[in-house]
Amino acid sequence: MTTLPCCTRQARGVGPHCRAAGRFTAGQILVRIRGEADLLVALRSLPGVSAVTTPVAEGEVRAYELSAEQGAMAEVQRQVTRLAAERGLALLSNEERRLDLEAVFLRLIGARTTEQAA
Numbered sequence: 001m002t003t004l005p006c007c008t009r010q011a012r013g014v015g016p017h018c019r020a021a022g023r024f025t026a027g028q029i030l031v032r033i034r035g036e037a038d039l040l041v042a043l044r045s046l047p048g049v050s051a052v053t054t055p056v057a058e059g060e061v062r063a064y065e066l067s068a069e070q071g072a073m074a075e076v077q078r079q080v081t082r083l084a085a086e087r088g089l090a091l092l093s094n095e096e097r098r099l100d101l102e103a104v105f106l107r108l109i110g111a112r113t114t115e116q117a118a
Contacts, residue, residue: 028097029066029073031080035089036060046079048072061092 033039039062043052048069055062068076077094084091 027068027070027073029068029076029080029094030097031064031066031094032061032092033064033084033089034061034092035087037087037089038062039064039083039087039089042083043080046076046083048076048079065097 031043038055040052040055043049043064043066046066049066049072050069051067053065055064057063066076066080073096077096080094081091
């Protein structure tokens, strides 16, 4: 598989196909952290975070869903990583949630319906 220049770690998300794919993200980050600390308040205070769900605990692992402001996804992920490291917690996942095929289809149809109505 060929890696496009905009998909390299240094320039992630700057190419036109990366920006187009970004329209099909949920704008949310799934964060799973191992450790006893409840990070709800700390995660809510991170720059670029618009909302955080109450954590779901699975033993020592807590799962959070963060909503990121438009264009702040990468920075929020960096801040989550930094927060976990500073507190000595194991960051198990810090991934952007993608929309499923049905949600993408509905967005596309909704966009076309909205454009046709205008």
